[in-house]
Amino acid sequence: MDRRSYRMTRRARTQDDTRQRIIHATMQLHDEQGVAATSFVDVAKRAGIGAATVYRHFPTVDSLVMACGAHVWKEMDPPVPARAAAMFEGIDKREDRLRRLVEELDSFYRRSSLRLARASADRHLVRQLDEFMGAVEQGVEALVREAVKDQALPNPVFQLLIALTDFPVWTSMQRIGGDERERQGLLAGLLGIGGDERERQGLLAGLLGWVVSDEPKQSRGSLQPVIGQAAQR
Amino acid sequence: MDRRSYRMTRRARTQDDTRQRIIHATMQLHDEQGVAATSFVDVAKRAGIGAATVYRHFPTVDSLVMACGAHVWKEMDPPVPARAAAMFEGIDKREDRLRRLVEELDSFYRRSSLRLARASADRHLVRQLDEFMGAVEQGVEALVREAVKDQALPNPVFQLLIALTDFPVWTSMQRIGGDERERQGLLAGLLGIGGDERERQGLLAGLLGWVVSDEPKQSRGSLQPVIGQAAQR
DNA sequence: ATTTCCGTGGAAATATAATTCCGCTAATAT
DNA sequence: ATATTAGCGGAATTATATTTCCACGGAAAT
Numbered sequence: 001m002d003r004r005s006y007r008m009t010r011r012a013r014t015q016d017d018t019r020q021r022i023i024h025a026t027m028q029l030h031d032e033q034g035v036a037a038t039s040f041v042d043v044a045k046r047a048g049i050g051a052a053t054v055y056r057h058f059p060t061v062d063s064l065v066m067a068c069g070a071h072v073w074k075e076m077d078p079p080v081p082a083r084a085a086a087m088f089e090g091i092d093k094r095e096d097r098l099r100r101l102v103e104e105l106d107s108f109y110r111r112s113s114l115r116l117a118r119a120s121a122d123r124h125l126v127r128q129l130d131e132f133m134g135a136v137e138q139g140v141e142a143l144v145r146e147a148v149k150d151q152a153l154p155n156p157v158f159q160l161l162i163a164l165t166d167f168p169v170w171t172s173m174q175r176i177g178g179d180e181r182e183r184q185g186l187l188a189g190l191l192g193i194g195g196d197e198r199e200r201q202g203l204l205a206g207l208l209g210w211v212v213s214d215e216p217k218q219s220r221g222s223l224q225p226v227i228g229q230a231a232q233r
Numbered sequence: 234m235d236r237r238s239y240r241m242t243r244r245a246r247t248q249d250d251t252r253q254r255i256i257h258a259t260m261q262l263h264d265e266q267g268v269a270a271t272s273f274v275d276v277a278k279r280a281g282i283g284a285a286t287v288y289r290h291f292p293t294v295d296s297l298v299m300a301c302g303a304h305v306w307k308e309m310d311p312p313v314p315a316r317a318a319a320m321f322e323g324i325d326k327r328e329d330r331l332r333r334l335v336e337e338l339d340s341f342y343r344r345s346s347l348r349l350a351r352a353s354a355d356r357h358l359v360r361q362l363d364e365f366m367g368a369v370e371q372g373v374e375a376l377v378r379e380a381v382k383d384q385a386l387p388n389p390v391f392q393l394l395i396a397l398t399d400f401p402v403w404t405s406m407q408r409i410g411g412d413e414r415e416r417q418g419l420l421a422g423l424l425g426i427g428g429d430e431r432e433r434q435g436l437l438a439g440l441l442g443w444v445v446s447d448e449p450k451q452s453r454g455s456l457q458p459v460i461g462q463a464a465q466r
Numbered sequence: 467a468t469t470t471c472c473g474t475g476g477a478a479a480t481a482t483a484a485t486t487c488c489g490c491t492a493a494t495a496t
Numbered sequence: 497a498t499a500t501t502a503g504c505g506g507a508a509t510t511a512t513a514t515t516t517c518c519a520c521g522g523a524a525a526t
Contacts, residue, residue: 011493015503039483050505124354159409160419168401176392244523248473272513283475
């Protein structure tokens with residue numbers, strides 16, 4: 001009795017269906033109660049199948065989380081370094097590039113806020129989530145870098161931009177309220193502070209230069225020389 | 234046979250010693266592996282005593298976490314609303330008050346960063362941690378409010394200040410590196426943007442006003458009218 | 467001294483989540 | 497039709513964390 005060859009047509013379909021149900025149930029639960037808090041039994045119950053079946057499809061937690069991760073990544077469509085340049089296609093003016101950057105980031109964070117929050121919450125418990133967030137951060141950084149690529153910013157200024165554009169900061173800023181336009185304008189304003197042309201440096205760039213250099217440049221004694229100077233002149 | 238009266242002098246001391254050992258071991262483990270990840274058995278092992286003894290001293294997880302919380306609170310000595318005013322005693326100039334605020338916050342966040350991070354990480358799992366962080370946030374908010382109390386900031390600006398002074402934002406800014414003085418100067422600069430006197434509003438206040446109002450005030454078309462205008466005039 | 471009291475901790479009991487076993491059934495090939 | 501294969505899932509098993517029990521021994525009172 002040698003092994004028969006199996007093609008599995010109809011069967012394969014129901015099997016694949018089960019797999020999709022599992023993934024769907026898992027994502028649902030991850031959204032509702034968090035990633036780390038979701039057990040295999042929970043998933044099975046939600047999907048309306050046996051726990052053993054979940055194990056058949058996904059022998060390890062890793063494989064399940066990864067399968068979900070792929071789906072989620074696709075759904076949230078985060079910025080990736082490869083497409084960063086294309087996002088600013090034909091946009092030359094500094095302000096317009098900044099505006100574009102903020103638009104892109106705000107809409108990304110907004111449409112992904114729940115899942116980014118869930119991933120952030122458990123990234124120290126689940127390796128995949130940490131990698132996931134790492135990839136997101138890389139994409140955002142690439143976007144920022146592309147937005148200011150012809151400005152030759154000093155590294156600390158660039159790092160500040162990165163810091164001000166990350167997800168935790170966006171989350172904190174949500175408390176301000178307001179609609180999409182207000183939020184974006186506000187963030188764009190904050191970022192716009194950082195570095196204009198080289199000769200008349202942007203406000204923050206100037207400020208940073210003052211702060212980093214050992215001695216105040218002009219108005220010693222004042223705590224915000226550049227800003228103060230810009231505002232009263 | 235009626236109950237004897239017990240005074241417990243020597244005994245009370247060793248018992249109290251055990252209690253302190255438990256608390257010490259718990260804080261150690263919370264620092265090392267996080268709050269939620271630390272079990273009663275872990276604590277017992279670290280303290281070199283039996284698990285049952287831990288239960289005798291702290292019947293519930295809550296009681297143990299609270300005892301540790303009290304210690305931690307004392308050690309980190311966070312800003313509290315009651316002492317907020319005293320922190321600015323005799324400091325009148327706007328810039329000096331801001332500088333004081335940043336000094337206070339940065340040094341607080343720096344000396345408490347590990348534990349604030351641990352508390353933040355698990356605040357969604359452990360009620361006490363959430364309350365703890367809530368109290369910290371209240372203290373910080375009181376400090377900020379006190380720092381700008383005579384400026385009559387529009388609420389959105391104030392909210393922005395709160396957002397920019399919270400722990401997640403501070404954490405993100407750590408990536409910039411630099412020493413204490415640089416960091417503080419940078420943050421002070423960022424905050425200083427927000428709201429000067431009413432008549433010549435601070436840059437950010439102006440920006441916000443522009444963003445919030447429906448139509449651009451002066452230089453329509455430009456994305457950062459206030460900053461642009463301030464910088465080039 | 468001796469009786470009473472109580473903190474201690476090893477061990478057992480309990481709870482819950484993770485994983486595997488195995489018989490059932492439906493799909494497939496001949 | 498019938499033998500064969502493979503997905504399925506209830507139930508059993510294992511693993512781990514939580515909680516309780518109780519005998520022991522040293523401290524406190526008389």
